[in-house]
Amino acid sequence: MVHDLRAITSLTLFLWFSLATMAAPSRAIDKIVNPITKAWLFRLALTDKAFSPYSLDNPKEFLSERSICRRERQDIAIDSTDLPVSPQYLKIIGQQNVQIIGQSKWNNSVLVITNDSSCVTALSSLPFVRKVKLVYTTPDSISPVKRSILKEFLNPWDSVPSNLYGSTEKQIEMLNGIRLHEAGFRGKGKLIAVVDGGFMNVDRIKSFYNVRIYGTKDFVNPRVGEFYSTSDHGTKTFSAMAVNRPHVYVGTAPDAAYLLARSENVQTESSAEEDYWAEAVEWADSIGADIISSSLGYHAFDDKRNDYCYRQQDGLTAFISCTASRLAKKGIVLVNSAGNDGMRSWKRINFPGDARDILTVGAVDANGENASFSSIGPTADGRIKPDVMAQGSPTAVIDGRGNISHDMGTSFSTPLVAGLVACLWQALPEKNAFQIIQLVKDSGSNASNPDNIYGYGIPDFWKAYHEGKAK
Numbered sequence: 190m191v192h193d194l195r196a197i198t199s200l201t202l203f204l205w206f207s208l209a210t211m212a213a214p215s216r217a218i219d220k221i222v223n224p225i226t227k228a229w230l231f232r233l234a235l236t237d238k239a240f241s242p243y244s245l246d247n248p249k250e251f252l253s254e255r256s257i258c259r260r261e262r263q264d265i266a267i268d269s270t271d272l273p274v275s276p277q278y279l280k281i282i283g284q285q286n287v288q289i290i291g292q293s294k295w296n297n298s299v300l301v302i303t304n305d306s307s308c309v310t311a312l313s314s315l316p317f318v319r320k321v322k323l324v325y326t327t328p329d330s331i332s333p334v335k336r337s338i339l340k341e342f343l344n345p346w347d348s349v350p351s352n353l354y355g356s357t358e359k360q361i362e363m364l365n366g367i368r369l370h371e372a373g374f375r376g377k378g379k380l381i382a383v384v385d386g387g388f389m390n391v392d393r394i395k396s397f398y399n400v401r402i403y404g405t406k407d408f409v410n411p412r413v414g415e416f417y418s419t420s421d422h423g424t425k426t427f428s429a430m431a432v433n434r435p436h437v438y439v440g441t442a443p444d445a446a447y448l449l450a451r452s453e454n455v456q457t458e459s460s461a462e463e464d465y466w467a468e469a470v471e472w473a474d475s476i477g478a479d480i481i482s483s484s485l486g487y488h489a490f491d492d493k494r495n496d497y498c499y500r501q502q503d504g505l506t507a508f509i510s511c512t513a514s515r516l517a518k519k520g521i522v523l524v525n526s527a528g529n530d531g532m533r534s535w536k537r538i539n540f541p542g543d544a545r546d547i548l549t550v551g552a553v554d555a556n557g558e559n560a561s562f563s564s565i566g567p568t569a570d571g572r573i574k575p576d577v578m579a580q581g582s583p584t585a586v587i588d589g590r591g592n593i594s595h596d597m598g599t600s601f602s603t604p605l606v607a608g609l610v611a612c613l614w615q616a617l618p619e620k621n622a623f624q625i626i627q628l629v630k631d632s633g634s635n636a637s638n639p640d641n642i643y644g645y646g647i648p649d650f651w652k653a654y655h656e657g658k659a660k
Contacts, residue, residue, distance in 0.1 A: 262618075327649050357441075379442070404448050425588055430608035459490050480610050481522070522614070532561050539567065576630055
């Protein structure tokens, strides 16, 4: 029944979440039986936005002033994709023994949960529903959830008195970002959205106390109120940009403001996470984000019927990639991880790394050599991927306990680039999203001969700045 769903949805989604990316012993964590009533998640693709009370003539009803101004600066028109999903359609859908838990205005879709899978027949018969897809079924067992123990202070020996950047100097220097910082460009005035799987202890770790957090939102389990109690994967990616602890740890955009969005259910892998991601980036757009840093990617799911295949990697087929390919058209630069499948059978970049007009980031080691785990291209339609590379083998980050650690993955090379994109855009405010993306690629060490391992190479942000000034 619908009233039963209202009671179980928050708990269901909360119990799905785990600490998969926390530092932990190598032994497997025992799972426990899932006590929650079986439930199904469906994505409804709608035909139109009829009967909408919203109008393109009054965008302040659904976009912030900052978002509108970002479009105006880049001569971007507000169009029908910006209009919210029809409230009339949402009302009718909500009467079909389901609960609406998400919606995407760009894709004109709705995500619902139900404990009666037979309702799919009634949903499919609605005249404004174009397609119904099962995107998730609750599992029979789940992993336990626990907030990690916080260390009160960074170790005194983490301080490097002779070095302003501390642990991060080499990874920023590789991108020639220190010179950009020294010129006064540290991301001030730019809003970066971090879309990830959890921000363990960001509210408690002292290294984050002076970071400008503009807003937070949980798209996986919004009613639980445990935003800072799950995975520390987002803590690590966020730290690489935002922390400003001179002589200990300085990120790539310490003067920027940030939005934190959780879209990844680290306990499972399902197509529903594409819906959460789409809703997260649309929220970031509506608030007025300039850059999105996303260290997430998909191709295989727990339900193998939803797995993607290589031929779909055209930037326009996968739900998440179709969403990502819209971002530059909205005036936003998306910086997304390539993935860590280079040594696995898949090998390729993940979705939405195949999206068009974004920066897909691979990983190199401290010597600039390709990390063997870094996913490769090309896309199925022949585009060069990844786009650029940064240090991800390893990257100095701050983990959920508040420690400086060194972690491996394109997840951590990605925010290095995203933060410096904010600095570059601060320095070149007249440029649009497409121009910023191109400047970063053109500054790469491999720009004269890009390939599908290094892409355009390691970007030189000081060079990109000067090339941008000259144009």
